[in-house]
Amino acid sequence: MSGCIHLQGERVMNEVVKTTDEALDVDIPNLDVGPYLRAEAGALERLAAQWRQVCEEVGFFSIQNHGIDPDLIERAFAASRRFHSLPLERKMEIPLDSNNVGYMPVNASMQRHSQVEKARKPNYNASFFCKLDRGPDDPAVKAGLPFMGMNQWPRDLPGFREDVMAYQNAVRALGQKMLPVVARSLDLPQDFFAPYFDPPQIAHRLLHYPIRNEAEPEQFGTGAHTDSGFLTFLMQHGVSGLQIRRRDGTWFDVPVLPGRFVINTGDMLRRWSNDRFLSTPHRVLNVSAVERYSIALFFDPNLDQLIECLPSCQGPDNPPKYPPITYREYFTNFVNANYFHRQK
Ligand SMILES: O=C(O)CCC(=O)C(=O)O
Numbered sequence: 001m002s003g004c005i006h007l008q009g010e011r012v013m014n015e016v017v018k019t020t021d022e023a024l025d026v027d028i029p030n031l032d033v034g035p036y037l038r039a040e041a042g043a044l045e046r047l048a049a050q051w052r053q054v055c056e057e058v059g060f061f062s063i064q065n066h067g068i069d070p071d072l073i074e075r076a077f078a079a080s081r082r083f084h085s086l087p088l089e090r091k092m093e094i095p096l097d098s099n100n101v102g103y104m105p106v107n108a109s110m111q112r113h114s115q116v117e118k119a120r121k122p123n124y125n126a127s128f129f130c131k132l133d134r135g136p137d138d139p140a141v142k143a144g145l146p147f148m149g150m151n152q153w154p155r156d157l158p159g160f161r162e163d164v165m166a167y168q169n170a171v172r173a174l175g176q177k178m179l180p181v182v183a184r185s186l187d188l189p190q191d192f193f194a195p196y197f198d199p200p201q202i203a204h205r206l207l208h209y210p211i212r213n214e215a216e217p218e219q220f221g222t223g224a225h226t227d228s229g230f231l232t233f234l235m236q237h238g239v240s241g242l243q244i245r246r247r248d249g250t251w252f253d254v255p256v257l258p259g260r261f262v263i264n265t266g267d268m269l270r271r272w273s274n275d276r277f278l279s280t281p282h283r284v285l286n287v288s289a290v291e292r293y294s295i296a297l298f299f300d301p302n303l304d305q306l307i308e309c310l311p312s313c314q315g316p317d318n319p320p321k322y323p324p325i326t327y328r329e330y331f332t333n334f335v336n337a338n339y340f341h342r343q344k
Pocket residue numbers: 205207222227234236241242282283284294295296
């Protein structure tokens with residue numbers, strides 16, 4: 001199987017990918033980021049060319065040789081299992097708050113922001129959300145800036161915060177390292193994105209998909225949607241369920257790729273790039289007989305930066321399609337539409 005995955009990655013790289021449908025016949029494309037991270041000569045430009053192709057044609061891909069310690073990943077999943085195994089009352093001591101951090105039980109959100117298809121049922125996943133771990137003296141916390149407050153941590157769960165934050169810090173650092181690749185893939189100077197991610201807006205989500213009631217049709221763990229931001233780094237853990245929509249409207253089952261991150265590009269990058277990069281619809285259906293765990297880290301621009309059509313994605317024949325917007329405005333609309341606690 002892994003040979004097959006590798007060959008598929010090469011096929012996608014060596015031939016021109018024509019459509020999402022063709023690209024998604026066996027696997028999502030895979031990019032080896034190792035040579036770039038080792039600073040090998042020419043690796044940045046080679047990776048940027050591959051990155052451009054998969055973002056223009058598929059919007060979803062995996063990466064290998066990303067340098068994140070497998071033990072750290074295991075510890076993060078162990079922490080997630082320990083948290084989600086707590087009694088509901090314990091988890092509800094830290095309910096998802098106005099900054100969108102804390103615990104959200106099943107059936108407490110619905111993909112209403114999505115243009116993909118009309119959501120008919122709430123999402124059947126429970127999630128622990130956290131962001132950058134700001135302290136009480138952080139200027140953003142003191143100023144009460146929305147979505148930039150302090151995290152809510154469960155009591156009496158030794159090591160949970162440490163393991164979750166170690167994972168977040170590692171993936172965040174990887175996100176920062178990918179910025180020059182995204183910049184070069186869009187024909188921009190390497191350091192173009194740096195000021196927009198100083199610091200980034202992080203949403204870190206430990207997802208738990210309980211076993212589904214098979215009698216319930218359309219009981220999606222996560223309904224069809226596109227992600228709101230820039231890059232999503234997803235780690236699955238043994239159990240599949242993620243599906244990507246092909247252009248013909250059929251759904252492709254993403255295999256579980258041990259140790260590899262699945263990366264997808266989100267709405268803000270699509271808009272920033274004047275629709276050059278995709279924000280591909282996806283959903284989760286846990287058809288297995290076991291619970292599913294995944295960890296999503298949304299690596300997004302600073303909320304207060306103005307996102308204006310990139311200079312390399314416009315021209316006389318290709319005027320900007322969207323007015324400038326802050327990520328704060330876009331994200332606030334997204335959260336208000338999708339999360340029930342925002343409607344109270
Ligand atoms: O759990 C997954 O595999 C995907 C989750 C997802 O798409 C999301 O949280 O936006």
